[in-house]
Amino acid sequence: MIGLDVGSTAAKKVSIEDGEIKYQITGTHNWKDLITGIEGNDIISTGYFRNSAPHRASVTEITAAIYGVRHYFPDADVIVDIGGQDTKVIDVKRNNFIINDKCSAGTGAFLEFVANYFKIELKELGSFHSRAKRLPAINNTCAVFALSEMISQLVTGFTPEEVIAGMHYAFARRISFMIPDAQTLVLIGGTVKNKGMLSALEDILQTEILVPDEPQIVNALGALIYYR
Amino acid sequence: MPVQKKIGLTALVPPELIFACRCSPFDVNNVIPGSKKYPRNKLCAWTAIWQEMLSKRELKLDSLIVVAGGDCHNALVDGQKVEMSGVPTHFFFYPFDGDHEYLESQLYKLVDFLGTMGSPEKPGEIKELKEIGKKIDKKRAQGKLSSGDVFRIMISFSDLMGDLDVFRKAISSLKEQKVEMNNRVALIGVPPIYHDFHDVAQSLHLQIVFDELPFEFLRHSGTDIHNIARDYCDYTFARPLDFRIRFLQKELEKRHVNGVIHYTQFACHHMLEDEIMRSKLDYPMLTIQGDLPGKTPEQIKLRLEAFREALDRT
Numbered sequence: 125m126i127g128l129d130v131g132s133t134a135a136k137k138v139s140i141e142d143g144e145i146k147y148q149i150t151g152t153h154n155w156k157d158l159i160t161g162i163e164g165n166d167i168i169s170t171g172y173f174r175n176s177a178p179h180r181a182s183v184t185e186i187t188a189a190i191y192g193v194r195h196y197f198p199d200a201d202v203i204v205d206i207g208g209q210d211t212k213v214i215d216v217k218r219n220n221f222i223i224n225d226k227c228s229a230g231t232g233a234f235l236e237f238v239a240n241y242f243k244i245e246l247k248e249l250g251s252f253h254s255r256a257k258r259l260p261a262i263n264n265t266c267a268v269f270a271l272s273e274m275i276s277q278l279v280t281g282f283t284p285e286e287v288i289a290g291m292h293y294a295f296a297r298r299i300s301f302m303i304p305d306a307q308t309l310v311l312i313g314g315t316v317k318n319k320g321m322l323s324a325l326e327d328i329l330q331t332e333i334l335v336p337d338e339p340q341i342v343n344a345l346g347a348l349i350y351y352r
Numbered sequence: 353m354p355v356q357k358k359i360g361l362t363a364l365v366p367p368e369l370i371f372a373c374r375c376s377p378f379d380v381n382n383v384i385p386g387s388k389k390y391p392r393n394k395l396c397a398w399t400a401i402w403q404e405m406l407s408k409r410e411l412k413l414d415s416l417i418v419v420a421g422g423d424c425h426n427a428l429v430d431g432q433k434v435e436m437s438g439v440p441t442h443f444f445f446y447p448f449d450g451d452h453e454y455l456e457s458q459l460y461k462l463v464d465f466l467g468t469m470g471s472p473e474k475p476g477e478i479k480e481l482k483e484i485g486k487k488i489d490k491k492r493a494q495g496k497l498s499s500g501d502v503f504r505i506m507i508s509f510s511d512l513m514g515d516l517d518v519f520r521k522a523i524s525s526l527k528e529q530k531v532e533m534n535n536r537v538a539l540i541g542v543p544p545i546y547h548d549f550h551d552v553a554q555s556l557h558l559q560i561v562f563d564e565l566p567f568e569f570l571r572h573s574g575t576d577i578h579n580i581a582r583d584y585c586d587y588t589f590a591r592p593l594d595f596r597i598r599f600l601q602k603e604l605e606k607r608h609v610n611g612v613i614h615y616t617q618f619a620c621h622h623m624l625e626d627e628i629m630r631s632k633l634d635y636p637m638l639t640i641q642g643d644l645p646g647k648t649p650e651q652i653k654l655r656l657e658a659f660r661e662a663l664d665r666t
């Protein structure tokens with residue numbers, strides 16, 4: 125039996141063999157390669173395209189995230205999943221979830237937009253942040269206006285590193301509005317590797333944020349565990 | 353028999369009095385869920401679309417009654433735009449404090465605007481229909497009628513399809529069926545702008561057993577102005593939030609709901625109530641914010657499905 129997560133940018137396959145987690149990741153358009161030789165009856169699917177793949181059962185990425193995160197942190201009470209297209213906040217204890225998909229400002233798409241502006245790779249945002257000496261205030265919550273605010277901070281003499289750090293704070297503040305009080309807060313999704321964003325969010329929420337070892341495969345693993 | 357005047361309503365206005373004045377009510381929101389319009393200058397699509405259609409005479413009515421007090425400011429402003437375009441318009445106010453004498457004076461003004469009460473027996477007939485409506489609502493909660501079918505009848509209690517005979521026929525065409533009740537859900541806030549919402553929810557094993565606003569449409573009645581004022585002054589949407597919440601707590605308990613869907617619109621003040629609803633109503637709650645009309649979008653189906661999975665776990 126495998127867990128298969130076909131999301132909007134990547135596809136992941138997870139199996140548990142002799143208690144050990146095995147996984148494989150590829151681009152969404154190659155998702156079929158992951159299941160060659162595997163019967164539909166042996167697949168538990170999740171992700172945006174969960175119903176396009178053959179499956180024995182399918183489960184939404186929200187529920188899969190809960191089961192996947194619990195594998196790493198059984199006490200998790202709030203899960204924040206910052207994806208490329210949306211940000212989901214799952215309040216596990218209260219069985220609530222909030223999804224922001226109306227506006228790009230609190231999603232990975234905004235970070236990509238900023239990285240593009242500075243002509244750097246998305247994964248470099250974190251190291252830029254770590255070199256900042258000062259923190260300019262970016263107040264706008266709209267992605268486009270925030271960018272013009274960032275440009276004016278550059279004009280007034282802040283370095284790109286500092287402006288990126290300020291932007292991470294603006295981003296984290298926006299997300300923090302969606303997050304309820306939590307004892308154990310877990311962050312998943314593509315942006316978890318951005319240490320700058322992570323520390324800004326920890327600073328604003330004044331809590332430690334946990335990140336699973338393999339954040340990319342959490343949902344595929346969760347689908348599998350859900351069915352078991 | 354003279355041609356009946358067609359009177360537009362923007363929200364709950366006692367249809368009893370409109371029929372009593374020998375006019376035919378028409379809830380302007382009826383045309384929205386099926387509309388393909390992209391209105392200019394929009395906050396909430398509900399008001400923006402009727403405003404545009406009325407101002408451009410794509411929707412022809414003899415006059416319009418705008419619920420000003422006890423509804424939203426979007427409706428108040430858009431109603432004034434319709435008035436400026438030349439449609440005779442009357443503004444109707446509910447009292448925030450439930451003062452029935454005030455409401456009675458509003459009802460007299462409404463009758464003045466409409467003409468005279470030539471058919472004073474109509475409110476009594478409507479009261480009987482609303483009693484039937486309450487039974488239908490109960491049967492749905494017992495799993496004997498489909499959620500979507502009942503919703504379509506309940507929502508029509510705002511204008512009774514403009515014709516009591518037509519409405520009676522619609523009610524009698526409801527077919528009883530056995531509905532498997534997996535998850536009993538209450539839908540609070542404003543009615544979804546998606547025409548297939550209840551059916552989609554049902555297909556995802558969420559059975560809506562309470563529709564907050566449509567239930568208000570059939571909850572209030574009266575046989576004369578005095579009684580109508582005494583009953584409609586408890587219209588929960590016009591009253592303070594704690595009044596509305598107390599009412600909701602009772603209804604949700606009665607219906608043994610497992611979860612609540614709070615639906616609001618983009619740019620709707622009801623969204624500000626979300627955190628209060630979450631803290632006061634002790635149920636798993638899903639919040640949905642809609643925007644333009646049409647079919648239920650995929651993203652919203654995902655939320656519904658995840659909510660169902662969450663309810664399955666409780």
Ligand code: SF4
Pocket residue numbers: 396397398399423424425426427542616617619620621622
């Ligand atoms: S949905 Fe909200 S904003 Fe729109 S008409 Fe209703 S109350 Fe007003």
